[in-house]
Amino acid sequence: MTSSTTRQRSPRRRDPRRIHGLRSMPYLFIAPAALYLFIFQGIPLIQEFRLAFSNAKLFRPNDFDFVGFDNFVSISQDDGFWQAVSVTVVYVICCVAGTVLIGLGVALLMNRKFKGRSVLRSLIIIPWAAPPVAIALIAVWMLDARYGIVNRALALGGLAPEGGNWLNSTTLALPAVLIVTIWQLFPFTSVVTLAALQSVPEELNEAAMLDGANARQRFAAVTWPTIRPTVALVSILMTIWSLRRFELIWLMTQGGPVGTTNTLVIDLYRESFIIRDLGQGAAIGIVGLLVSLTITVIYFILSNRAARSEVTR
Amino acid sequence: MQRRNLLAGVAALAAAGLILTGCSSSTGGGGDANNSGMNPDGPTVITFAASILGETQRGPLIGEMITDFNESQSDVIVTPVTIPFSSFGSTMFTQVGGGEGPDIIAWDEADYFQAMDQGLTLPIDDIVDEDALLASSKNEIMDGKRYGVPLNVSNYALIYNPDLVTNVPTNFDELVAEAKAQTKDGVYGFAFRHTEAEEAGVWSDVSNYVYGFGGDWAKDGVPTLTDPAVIDGVTAMKELYDAGVIPEGATAAEYRKMFAEGKVAMIIDNGGVPTVINGTNPATPIAAAVAPFPTDSIGEISAVLGINVNTKKADAAKAFLSWFLEPEQQATLQGLLGGSQAATTVPRTEEELAARPYVTVFDEVSANTKAFAPEGLEAVTPQFRHIVVEQLLRIFQGQVSVEDGMAAAQKEAEGLK
Numbered sequence: 001m002t003s004s005t006t007r008q009r010s011p012r013r014r015d016p017r018r019i020h021g022l023r024s025m026p027y028l029f030i031a032p033a034a035l036y037l038f039i040f041q042g043i044p045l046i047q048e049f050r051l052a053f054s055n056a057k058l059f060r061p062n063d064f065d066f067v068g069f070d071n072f073v074s075i076s077q078d079d080g081f082w083q084a085v086s087v088t089v090v091y092v093i094c095c096v097a098g099t100v101l102i103g104l105g106v107a108l109l110m111n112r113k114f115k116g117r118s119v120l121r122s123l124i125i126i127p128w129a130a131p132p133v134a135i136a137l138i139a140v141w142m143l144d145a146r147y148g149i150v151n152r153a154l155a156l157g158g159l160a161p162e163g164g165n166w167l168n169s170t171t172l173a174l175p176a177v178l179i180v181t182i183w184q185l186f187p188f189t190s191v192v193t194l195a196a197l198q199s200v201p202e203e204l205n206e207a208a209m210l211d212g213a214n215a216r217q218r219f220a221a222v223t224w225p226t227i228r229p230t231v232a233l234v235s236i237l238m239t240i241w242s243l244r245r246f247e248l249i250w251l252m253t254q255g256g257p258v259g260t261t262n263t264l265v266i267d268l269y270r271e272s273f274i275i276r277d278l279g280q281g282a283a284i285g286i287v288g289l290l291v292s293l294t295i296t297v298i299y300f301i302l303s304n305r306a307a308r309s310e311v312t313r
Numbered sequence: 314m315q316r317r318n319l320l321a322g323v324a325a326l327a328a329a330g331l332i333l334t335g336c337s338s339s340t341g342g343g344g345d346a347n348n349s350g351m352n353p354d355g356p357t358v359i360t361f362a363a364s365i366l367g368e369t370q371r372g373p374l375i376g377e378m379i380t381d382f383n384e385s386q387s388d389v390i391v392t393p394v395t396i397p398f399s400s401f402g403s404t405m406f407t408q409v410g411g412g413e414g415p416d417i418i419a420w421d422e423a424d425y426f427q428a429m430d431q432g433l434t435l436p437i438d439d440i441v442d443e444d445a446l447l448a449s450s451k452n453e454i455m456d457g458k459r460y461g462v463p464l465n466v467s468n469y470a471l472i473y474n475p476d477l478v479t480n481v482p483t484n485f486d487e488l489v490a491e492a493k494a495q496t497k498d499g500v501y502g503f504a505f506r507h508t509e510a511e512e513a514g515v516w517s518d519v520s521n522y523v524y525g526f527g528g529d530w531a532k533d534g535v536p537t538l539t540d541p542a543v544i545d546g547v548t549a550m551k552e553l554y555d556a557g558v559i560p561e562g563a564t565a566a567e568y569r570k571m572f573a574e575g576k577v578a579m580i581i582d583n584g585g586v587p588t589v590i591n592g593t594n595p596a597t598p599i600a601a602a603v604a605p606f607p608t609d610s611i612g613e614i615s616a617v618l619g620i621n622v623n624t625k626k627a628d629a630a631k632a633f634l635s636w637f638l639e640p641e642q643q644a645t646l647q648g649l650l651g652g653s654q655a656a657t658t659v660p661r662t663e664e665e666l667a668a669r670p671y672v673t674v675f676d677e678v679s680a681n682t683k684a685f686a687p688e689g690l691e692a693v694t695p696q697f698r699h700i701v702v703e704q705l706l707r708i709f710q711g712q713v714s715v716e717d718g719m720a721a722a723q724k725e726a727e728g729l730k
Contacts, residue, residue: 058403059410059431080703145562168508168562170710256509258706273403274512275696276427 045289051282058276071283081284083259084267088243088291091178091263095242098182100235103189110190111197121194128187136251139180143167167253170260177261181248185241189234196230197223229303236299243292264288356390357629362405363419363464364398365616370592371585374649382636389629391417402695409433409621416624417633419464422452422684423513423694425617429453430692434460434619435627440635445657452684452691453617461619462638465646467583467653468613468675468682469521472590475600477578482605485549488579492558495578502558504568504577505550507709509702514565516698517614519705520685521581522546525606530697534689536726538701538719548715549606551708573597583614584652584675601652601671603678613682654679693729700725 052071056064075081110121127135142150143166151164163169166176200223208218246265249255255262255270262270264284272281361379366372372395379391394415396404402424408414409428420428428434436458446462453461471488473481477495482488492502506514523530526549528542537543553559560568560577569586571577573593580586587599604611618637620630636642638656647659652675661672686694704718713721 057410057431059406059427059433061410146560163561165562170712254510254512256706258509258703258710258712270699273407275699276403276406277696 048282048285048289051278052286054279054282056278056282058273058278061278064279067279071279072286075280075283075287080259080262081267084255084262084264084284085287087174087259087261088263088265088288090174091181091245091261092239092242094178095181095185095245096235096238098178099185099189099238100231102182102186103234104193104231106186106190107193107197110194124190125187127184128191130184132184132247133251135180135184136248139176139248140167140252143176168257170257173253173257173261177249177252180252181242181245184248185238189238192230192234193227196227200226229306232299232303236296239295240292243288243295264291356387357626358390358392359417359624359626359629359633360392360394360415361417361419361633362394362396362401362415363616364396364401364421365419365464366393366395367397368589370588371649371651375646378637378642378645382633385636386632389632391633409623412623414621414623416621416626416630417618418621419616419618420461421513422615422617423516423686423698425453425461425615425619426686426691426694428619429455429460433622435622435624436460437462437620437631437634440631441638445638447654447656447658447679449613449615449679449682449684450656452615452686461617462634463654463656464616464618465585465650465653465655466613466615466679466682467585468678469517469581469583469604469611470674470678471579471602471604472572472582472586472671473579473600473602474572474575474577474598476598477575478600481600481602482579483602484605485607488605489552489556489558492553492579493556496558500576500578501560501568501571502578503553504559504563504571504580505553506565507554507559507706508562508564509706511564512699512702515702515705517583517612517685518581519547519550519701520683521604521612522550522606524610524612524683525604525608527608527610529683529688530701531687531690531726536687536690536697536723536729538723538726539716544715544719547705547708547719550705551715554709569593584654584672585650586652587669587671588651599671601674603674609678609681611678611682612685613679614685687726690726690729696729697726700729 051061051064053066053068054064055067055070056062106124110117110124142148145151145163145165145168148164148166150166151160154160161169161172166172204222205218208222213221243263244265245263246269249261249263249266250269253261255266264287268281268284268288271284272278275281363375366375376393379393383390398421402421405414405418405420405424406428409418418428418434420434425434438459441459441462443459447466449466450463453459453463471482477500478491479494480487480491482491488503495502505518507518508515520530523543523546526542526546528540528544528546529537530543531537560571563571568577568580569582569590570593572580573590575597581604587601590597590599603609618634620627620634624630637646640657640659643655643657644659646655648662648665651669652672654676661676665672684691687697690697700722704713704722707713708715708718
């Protein structure tokens with residue numbers, strides 16, 4: 001028997017049911033978003049896989065037979081598909097390189113102190129904030145062979161291309177689409193990179209300056225290691241967004257002339273809604289999906305390796 | 314506690330489901346609670362979709378006709394639905410394929426063939442007097458049954474500005490010469506569609522050249538893309554493209570506007586286009602002549618009225634179509650279509666002939682018109698069209714010769730079924 005003076009309280013044990021409840025709460029909070037994703041992305045993705053292995057047509061989307069890999073064989077034998085693949089590769093590489101490099105340059109500029117910096121930071125967002133449809137329609141007029149302001153401006157310096165037909169030229173159409181795409185996307189990379197630049201420790205820069213490092217050396221030794229993960233992430237996002245870009249290309253060229261701006265997404269749309277072959281369109285979509293997944297997996301493998309090597313250093 | 318978590322999870326999912334249900338919107342279209350042809354409890358509401366309803370000139374006038382119908386009786390109310398021409402086909406097929414869609418659809422002819430072939434339109438023999446229809450309306454018959462009637466039929470001819478054109482061409486060489494003579498000082502002698510963005514328009518335009526030079530895209534379901542007459546037609550179009558007489562890169566909307574501004578002298582276009590041009594500039598002088606090709610054969614483009622197979626108000630839809638085909642309505646329609654024709658033969662009024670004397674040219678070519686579809690392969694016109702236009706654009710860009718381009722198209726078209 002213990003007296004009240006010597007009785008010690010046993011440590012208060014937490015109700016295990018309450019601990020489990022706390023563990024379940026995060027899942028409950030993300031359940032609506034997960035449900036949304038499943039309904040609006042998961043189910044359509046499952047449907048796409050079904051269609052890719054079928055002979056479904058747009059006017060009879062629920063009345064089809066399974067045809068195995070026929071659609072994939074058919075698109076692999078189509079020269080237009082391989083042209084779309086090569087155009088997509090060029091488009092994505094140029095978009096990513098352009099948006100990241102220009103975004104980085106603009107971010108470095110905006111990271112300096114100068115008069116009007118805050119105004120510039122606000123203005124730089126405009127291309128990103130503007131609706132892509134509006135940008136595409138304005139670009140079509142700016143690049144018009146007869147009335148476009150681009151040709152008139154270039155003509156002042158004697159640089160207007162012969163004929164001035166940007167969007168109907170097999171050599172100029174893709175560069176024109178790329179310029180408009182990069183112009184629309186670079187503000188995002190610049191803003192994200194700017195945020196990363198502001199996390200670079202200023203004292204490291206100062207120390208490097210004291211050690212006699214020039215601007216390039218300070219960027220390489222101090223700035224770049226800090227912002228590299230952010231730039232890598234932005235690059236992967238730009239890659240995926242470029243793979244999915246539709247409205248700009250469709251409104252400007254519809255994939256023409258003669259397929260020179262025809263990416264996988266444009267090809268998918270044309271096959272599904274113009275030719276009305278849902279099976280082939282879905283097969284093209286699966287190819288695009290696999291490309292995106294492959295790039296994403298490679299990114300995660302490389303970033304995990306980089307993270308592990310940082311830890312073991 | 315496990316049970317409480319389970320209940321909390323179910324509650325969260327249920328809440329999410331309710332939110333999603335509340336966010337979803339009901340689909341419009343032909344099927345709804347009014348599930349009989351005529352509702353004895355009140356007027357039956359049906360929907361009528363047509364891209365022409367979006368035209369600035371003719372759209373409101375057809376809208377007025379619909380209003381007249383609604384006011385003329387109390388059983389049926391027609392609600393017009395405007396969808397842009399460029400996306401009309403894909404929008405309609407998506408809706409109809411999904412079991413929905415408007416009750417009455419004014420299909421573009423190429424899409425109509427596909428819709429008819431797939432059983433997406435109801436037969437309407439019981440409301441149509443075959444003897445009253447234009448000869449070209451036989452295209453809407455399949456296996457002895459009629460599945461549609463034209464909303465309008467637009468024949469093609471040479472449209473020119475008489476203030477600019479000094480020598481109205483009567484053959485193709487004269488057309489090229491006059492086009493070159495007129496191309497100066499910011500004015501282009503000719504114009505036609507030639508960009509990927511206007512695939513359907515390019516198909517119509519090149520078809521006129523092929524027909525005019527005596528060719529056909531197919532015979533009895535067999536593509537004939539390498540026939541000499543087809544090669545001649547495509548070569549002729551290429552000759553105009555290379556002559557530097559067309560505003561390169563210009564869309565139809567753009568060059569029709571240029572015509573209205575006196576910056577394009579001639580086009581080969583359909584009878585509805587003068588109305589569009591005059592809508593832009595009422596003062597634009599317009600004249601027409603038979604297209605200067607070696608043969609009289611020329612194309613025609615139609616919008617075809619069909620009743621959606623998904624409709625649950627077929628009787629109401631037929632009531633509207635019957636009214637639409639009555640002589641009085643056809644005469645009204647003819648009056649607002651300009652150079653195009655209604656479904657039935659309607660004599661032009663003296664006032665119309667005085668205001669638009671060029672309409673007689675479009676009427677005169679009726680006997681020689683063909684639809685823009687490969688004979689025997691009408692149901693795969695969109696695929697056939699894509700194959701031909703893809704090669705034609707390569708030919709225009711100089712990537713391939715006319716012969717090689719059409720040979721490639723022939724090979725690909727032979728795989729269509």
